[in-house]
Amino acid sequence: MDITIAYQRAIQQYPHKYVALYHALREGILNGSLASGTRLPSTRDLATMYGLSRGSVSEAYDMLLAEGYIESAVGKGTFVIEQSLLSPSTKGVQNQAHNISNTPAPLPPLSVWGQRVIQIEQEIKDSRTYIPDSAYSEEHLAKSQYQQMSAIDISSEMISFRSGEIILEGNSQTSWKSALSAAGKDVQKSALDSNIATVQGDPWLREAICNHVGRTRGITATPEQVVLCSGSMEVIALLCQLLINEQDTVILENPCYSGIRRAITACGGQIEPAPLDQHGIIPEDWNAQLLFVTPGRQFPTGSILPLARRQHILQWARSRGAWIIEDDYDSEFRWSGRPIEPLKALDDTDCVIYVGSFSKSMFSSLRLGYAILPTVLAQALTAAKRIYDPLPPARLEQRALARFMIRGDYVRHLRRMNRIYRSRYDVFQQAVQDYNLDELFHWQQTDCGLHAYATWKHEPAKYSDWMNNARHHGVVWRDAATYQIVPTVPSACFIFAYLPESQIIEGIRRLRESWDRMQ
Structure with a gap:
C-alpha cells in the first residue's frame, strides 16, 4: 500500500x-x-x-x-x-x-523596488535580444547544437568568445597559495579582534588598495575612503539605492553594462542615454546630478576618453553639484603607453566615486570589488552594506589578497598577464586580417582590455542568421545588443583573453567558414 x-x-x-x-x-x-x-x-x-x-x-x-x-x-x-x-x-x-x-490569507505585495526588479527581469526575457545564460553553457551547446551539425560542419569542441574563466597559473598560483596559508593564520589569531571584522573590509587590504591606485592610477586616498564589497556590481547597486530618488534623471552611456541599467531602473531612476563616438561619451550640459561613466575603457566599445573630455565632465559636475561614478573595470591590462589619469585622480571637488574590481585581474571566483569615495559617502555605503553583510564576506580572501599585494606578487602577476593578453590580442588581430573579417565588421582599435568590439557592416537580418550558423559551426560570441539602451546597428564583443592562441585562430577560421557557407 x-x-x-x-x-x-x-x-x-x-x-x-x-x-x-x-x-x-x-x-x-x-x-x-x-x-x-x-x-x-x-x-x-x-x-x-x-x-x-x-x-x-x-x-x-x-x-x-x-x-x-x-x-x-x-x-x-x-x-x-x-x-x-x-x-x-x-x-x-x-x-x-x-x-x-x-482559507489562506492573501500575502502582502512586493515593495515598489521588488516589483520593479521582477518587471525588469520579465522585460529582459521578453526582449528580442534575450538569450538565457544556460543557452550558452557547454552542456546545452553539446546537446542542442552539436547534434544538429551536418557532416561538413566542425565537430570539435565549442569555442566561445562570450566569456571565460580566469585562473591563476604558475608562480602566481604558488604565491596565492602562500598568501592564503598566511592569511588563515592571521584570521585565526585575530578572531576576537573586532577591528579586523569591520564591515568596511580588511584594513590591510584597504591600505594595499590605496597604495596600489596611488602608484598605478595617480589616485590619492586613505583606507577610510575605501569600502570593500562582493564584486563591483554590489558596489554599484548599493550606490544606486543611496543616491537615486524616484524619477531622478541618471546619465548613462549608450551602450553600457546592462546590470547598471537594471540597478538604476529598480531604484526608480529615469535613464537618459548619452551618445558615444569613437572617443567615448560626448559631454553635454546634462540636467542631472548623477553620471555613470567608464572613461578608462568604455564598456563595451573599448574607446578611451580623451583628457579634454574628462576635464569637461568634471567641470559639468562642479557646476551642477553632481556625482560621477567612474567604473574602472579592466584598466589593469594595457599593451602600450601610459593610461590617462582617471577622473578620480583629476577630481579636486571630491565628486567622483571610483569603482574597481579584482575579478578580472585575479581570478573569476574572487568576488571582491571596492569603491573609493568621499569619507562621508564611505560611511553611508558602509551603513547600507551592513544591512546585507553584517559581517564582512570572504575575510580569508581579503587578507590573502592584502598579503599578495603587499609582497609585490600582485604587480608581478599583472605584468605576466599583460604579456600573455597582449600576445593573444596580437594573434586575434592577425587572425582577423588573415581571414578577412574586416569585410564583416568595423573594429574598434584599442591598446588595452580583454575583449574586442566591432560593429556590423551588413543588414541586421544577416547578422542574426550568421550568429545561428556560426553556432552550428562551433563558435559563439557576445551579442552587444544586450548593452544598448537605444537600439543602434548590430555589434559584437569577442572576449579573446581567456582562450589559447590556437583556439583564437581556429575560432576566427570557423567564423569565416560559417559566413562563406551562407553566401
Whole structure:
C-alpha cells in the first residue's frame, strides 16, 4: 500500500532521516492527505519506498504513536488514529491546519523596488535580444547544437568568445597559495579582534588598495575612503539605492553594462542615454546630478576618453553639484603607453566615486570589488552594506589578497598577464586580417582590455542568421545588443583573453567558414 508524503521537502529542512519522515507523515495527517483510519505501510515497505532503514521508519512511527497521531494493533497493522480519538490539543492543530489551508490569507505585495526588479527581469526575457545564460553553457551547446551539425560542419569542441574563466597559473598560483596559508593564520589569531571584522573590509587590504591606485592610477586616498564589497556590481547597486530618488534623471552611456541599467531602473531612476563616438561619451550640459561613466575603457566599445573630455565632465559636475561614478573595470591590462589619469585622480571637488574590481585581474571566483569615495559617502555605503553583510564576506580572501599585494606578487602577476593578453590580442588581430573579417565588421582599435568590439557592416537580418550558423559551426560570441539602451546597428564583443592562441585562430577560421557557407 503506497502513500505519498512530502518526504523530499522535509529532508531538506531536517538533516536526520527519521525526523524528516516523522514531519512528512505528521504533515500528511494534519492536512488530511492521510485520512483518519488510513492504514500505513509496514516498516519494511515504507523503508523500501523512500530508501530508508527499517530502524528510521520505526523511530518515526514511535514518535507519531507517542504523540497520538497513529495507533498500532498486533496482527492488523498501523493506522492513522480516528478523528474522534485525537487528543484535544492534536485535534486543534489539525483543525487549524485544515482551516488555514482552505482559507489562506492573501500575502502582502512586493515593495515598489521588488516589483520593479521582477518587471525588469520579465522585460529582459521578453526582449528580442534575450538569450538565457544556460543557452550558452557547454552542456546545452553539446546537446542542442552539436547534434544538429551536418557532416561538413566542425565537430570539435565549442569555442566561445562570450566569456571565460580566469585562473591563476604558475608562480602566481604558488604565491596565492602562500598568501592564503598566511592569511588563515592571521584570521585565526585575530578572531576576537573586532577591528579586523569591520564591515568596511580588511584594513590591510584597504591600505594595499590605496597604495596600489596611488602608484598605478595617480589616485590619492586613505583606507577610510575605501569600502570593500562582493564584486563591483554590489558596489554599484548599493550606490544606486543611496543616491537615486524616484524619477531622478541618471546619465548613462549608450551602450553600457546592462546590470547598471537594471540597478538604476529598480531604484526608480529615469535613464537618459548619452551618445558615444569613437572617443567615448560626448559631454553635454546634462540636467542631472548623477553620471555613470567608464572613461578608462568604455564598456563595451573599448574607446578611451580623451583628457579634454574628462576635464569637461568634471567641470559639468562642479557646476551642477553632481556625482560621477567612474567604473574602472579592466584598466589593469594595457599593451602600450601610459593610461590617462582617471577622473578620480583629476577630481579636486571630491565628486567622483571610483569603482574597481579584482575579478578580472585575479581570478573569476574572487568576488571582491571596492569603491573609493568621499569619507562621508564611505560611511553611508558602509551603513547600507551592513544591512546585507553584517559581517564582512570572504575575510580569508581579503587578507590573502592584502598579503599578495603587499609582497609585490600582485604587480608581478599583472605584468605576466599583460604579456600573455597582449600576445593573444596580437594573434586575434592577425587572425582577423588573415581571414578577412574586416569585410564583416568595423573594429574598434584599442591598446588595452580583454575583449574586442566591432560593429556590423551588413543588414541586421544577416547578422542574426550568421550568429545561428556560426553556432552550428562551433563558435559563439557576445551579442552587444544586450548593452544598448537605444537600439543602434548590430555589434559584437569577442572576449579573446581567456582562450589559447590556437583556439583564437581556429575560432576566427570557423567564423569565416560559417559566413562563406551562407553566401
